[in-house]
Structures are given as structure tokens and as C-alpha cells.
Amino acid sequence: MEADDLALVDAARAGDRGAFQALVIRHQRKVYAVALGIVKDPDQAWDVAQEAFVRVHSHLADFKGDSSFSTWVLRIASHLSIDALRRERNDRRASLDDLHEADLAGTGAGEGILATALGADPGESALRKELAGKMAEALGQLPAIHREILVLRELEGLSYEELAARLGIQKGTVMSRLFHARKKMQALLGAYAGRGAPPGGGGGSHG
Amino acid sequence: MSDCTHYRPLVGSRPGELAAAEAGALAAHLATCDGCRAWEAELAAADGLLARGLLAEAARRDFAPFVDRVLERVGRRAPAPLLERLVLAFRRHPALAIGAALAPIAAVVALVLALRLGGDGDLADARAVQLTTEGGATTVIQSKDGPVVLLDDDEES
Incomplete structure (x- = not known):
């Protein structure tokens, strides 16, 4: 699959519009998903995703193939998404990143709703699908800095080191911020479970 | 700071992300802490769910106009294909770029020499x-x- 991407990149560099079109079609949904996860607004995510591909096209000659095309285009998309957010927001970063004893409340044994609901075999199931949808929905209710770090971790698959470099924060802050983000997500899913959606499940955090 | 305050954010790390000593200390803590083990189970259960949910949301959207719009924008911005190919060739073969850059200089030098040395003054x-x-x-x-x-x-x- 990736070899095909590289062949398409080479062809696109040589001016083959069909090859570039194929690259766009292949990656458009994931690029949009990353943008949507970070910026939240579907129309803005659409614009960001389009801009990501336009930037990709204008920098095709710079692509050296050190990483996969997918990694490259997702990186551009997440950069653009974060830039878009930063133009709009004025987050209270410090207070959101501090970790206090009180933050641990509610994450004790017995509150592992997701783990309990999905059981030992959290494979394909209607409940899993439903929880995935709820999680995407809940993401939109998180503060921007928590959305972006979760998406970078979960969709782009960035490591702690990469997250620290991308977001310009310390590795310790990365872990703390991820913890807060997951905990908030757990709280939101817990509220969903409390509204009586799937029996025995629906709450929890996210990894 | 309790042990859990320190260790809970480390739960969910991928192999190699923590220093060996840190990973060892976390494992020792997990062996004795029900709360942190439950948190670990939560993260494991939710692994991949967010990505799946966002991709499902993306899949529900009609992408038919997406690529056309991108190509339209790219068409407006695209440099001439010949120029693109030259840039690409120069990147792949730097010697070619150096040669191309020196060619005009060489031509000027040759002209000056020809005029100065070219037979009867x-x-x-x-x-x-x-x-x-x-x-x-x-x-x-x-x-x-x-x-x-x-x-x-x-x-x-």
C-alpha cells in the first residue's frame, strides 16, 4: 500500500494530476477525521483538510520519503488544525495541565465502566461501535488542547517525544495533559451511560 | 503527592516511551494498586475507539466534491510542469543544478576571452x-x- 503511495507521489511530482487525485481520494477521510477531531467544526475541518492537500501538492518536491506519505499529510493537517485553533482560542493551559490529588477522584477500582462493558474481548460489537461514536461526539466537548493531544496520540499515533516536540511542551506535560484529557473523556462517557444508553456500559476513559 | 498521582499519568505509555527505571517502578506500583490497574484496563478497553469514531463520522460525509475542489485550487496555484520537473531533477542531481548555475557565468567568461584574445586588436x-x-x-x-x-x-x- 505504501509503495503505491510513493509511486503516486513520484507521478504527481512529474505533473500527473491523476496520481495526485488518487492520493487525495486515498487519504481524504483520515485527514478530515484528524482535522475534525481537533477543530471540531465540520466545515472548518473540511477547509483545513483541503488546505492540507493543497500544501502537500505545493511541497511534493520536498517529500523525501523518510516517513510515509500518510504520516506526512496527517502532520500537515494537524499543524493546520492546531494553527486554526490557536488563532481562535485563549486557553488556560497551566491550570489545565496541573495534576492534583483531586484529579484522581473517580478513577478508582470499580469505575472501569468501559472495561466492564466491553469485557475481556473488546472486539467488533454493536456496543463498541456505539461507544466509538459517543467518544467522537464527546471529543467535541473537551477543551481544545485536550482534543488536539488526543487526536495526535490516537489518530496520528505520535509518541510522547513526538507530542512534546509538536506541541512545544515537556514530556511530563504531555503525560499530564493526556491523563486529563482521558479523564474528562471518561467523565463525559460516564454521563452518557448515566442517561441509560447501553445496559451495563457506556462510561469510561479512553486510551 | 501520593503514588497514584505520580503513576496514573504514566499508565497507557507505549513500550519504550518510559525510561527502564520508570517503567519498572510503574509495574511495581500496578502490582499493588487496584485503582491504577482499573485505569489501565479502561485505557486498554478504549484503545482505538476514538479513531474509529472519528473515521466513522468522516465516512458519513459526502466526499464527492472534495477532490474536485482540491484539484481546482491546485490548478490555480500549480507552477508550470516543466519548471516543476526541473526543480525535481535538480534536487535529485545536485551536480546538474551546479552546472546550470555556472553555465551563464562560463558563457560570459568565454565571450570576454574571445574578445580579448580574438586575433588582431x-x-x-x-x-x-x-x-x-x-x-x-x-x-x-x-x-x-x-x-x-x-x-x-x-x-x-
Whole structure:
């Protein structure tokens, strides 16, 4: 699959519009998903995703193939998404990143709703699908800095080191911020479970 | 700070992300802490769910106009394909780029040398002007020593 991407990149560099079109079609949904996860607004995510591909096209000659095309285009998309957010927001970063004893409340044994609901075999199931949808929905209710770090971790698959470099924060802050983000997500899913959606499940955090 | 305050954010790390000593200490803590083990189970259960949910949301959207719009924007911005190919060739073969950059300089140097070394100095600077008087043609050469009139055979004789 990736070899095909590289062949398409080479062809696109040589001016083959069909090859570039194929690259766009292949990656458009994931690029949009990353943008949507970070910026939240579907129309803005659409614009960001389009801009990501336009930037990709204008920098095709710079692509050296050190990483996969997918990694490259997702990186551009997440950069653009974060830039878009930063133009709009004025987050209270410090207070959101501090970790206090009180933050641990509610994450004790017995509150592992997701783990309990999905059981030992959290494979394909209607409940899993439903929880995935709820999680995407809940993401939109998180503060921007928590959305972006979760998406970078979960969709782009960035490591702690990469997250620290991308977001310009310390590795310790990365872990703390991820913890807060997951905990908030757990709280939101817990509220969903409390509204009586799937029996025995629906709450929890996210990894 | 309790142990859990320290260790809970470390839960969910991928192999190699924590220093060996840190990973060892976390494992020892997990062995004795029900709360952190439950948190670990939560993260494991939720692994991949967010990505799946966002991709499902993306899949519900109609992407038919997406690529056309991108190509339209790219078409407006795209440099000439020939230029693109040249840039690409230069990136792949830097020697080619150096050669191309030096070519105009080499041409200028060659021209200067040709003018300076090109045979008779008088002739190198000469400009010929042809004058016509009463049906006869006379050629005047402007050399650095002044005009030189070339007489017709008839006039010389």
C-alpha cells in the first residue's frame, strides 16, 4: 500500500494530476477525521483538510520519503488544525495541565465502566461501535488542547517525544495533559451511560 | 503527592516511551494498586475507539466534491510542469543544478576571452561603415586608431 503511495507521489511530482487525485481520494477521510477531531467544526475541518492537500501538492518536491506519505499529510493537517485553533482560542493551559490529588477522584477500582462493558474481548460489537461514536461526539466537548493531544496520540499515533516536540511542551506535560484529557473523556462517557444508553456500559476513559 | 498521582499519568505509555527505571517502578506500583490497574484496563478497553469514531463520522460525509475542489485550487496555484520537473531533477542531481548555475557565468567568461584574445586588436574593435557617393561605394572602418578608408580598385589605380 505504501509503495503505491510513493509511486503516486513520484507521478504527481512529474505533473500527473491523476496520481495526485488518487492520493487525495486515498487519504481524504483520515485527514478530515484528524482535522475534525481537533477543530471540531465540520466545515472548518473540511477547509483545513483541503488546505492540507493543497500544501502537500505545493511541497511534493520536498517529500523525501523518510516517513510515509500518510504520516506526512496527517502532520500537515494537524499543524493546520492546531494553527486554526490557536488563532481562535485563549486557553488556560497551566491550570489545565496541573495534576492534583483531586484529579484522581473517580478513577478508582470499580469505575472501569468501559472495561466492564466491553469485557475481556473488546472486539467488533454493536456496543463498541456505539461507544466509538459517543467518544467522537464527546471529543467535541473537551477543551481544545485536550482534543488536539488526543487526536495526535490516537489518530496520528505520535509518541510522547513526538507530542512534546509538536506541541512545544515537556514530556511530563504531555503525560499530564493526556491523563486529563482521558479523564474528562471518561467523565463525559460516564454521563452518557448515566442517561441509560447501553445496559451495563457506556462510561469510561479512553486510551 | 501520593503514588497514584505520580503513576496514573504514566499508565497507557507505549513500550519504550518510559525510561527502564520508570517503567519498572510503574509495574511495581500496578502490582499493588487496584485503582491504577482499573485505569489501565479502561485505557486498554478504549484503545482505538476514538479513531474509529472519528473515521466513522468522516465516512458519513459526502466526499464527492472534495477532490474536485482540491484539484481546482491546485490548478490555480500549480507552477508550470516543466519548471516543476526541473526543480525535481535538480534536487535529485545536485551536480546538474551546479552546472546550470555556472553555465551563464562560463558563457560570459568565454565571450570576454574571445574578445580579448580574438586575433588582431585593431580588427576586434573595428566597426565598418559603408558610404555611397555618386554611385560609388566606399567602406570606412572605424578602428581605435581612427577611420580607415578602403578605396575601390578603380580609385587606387
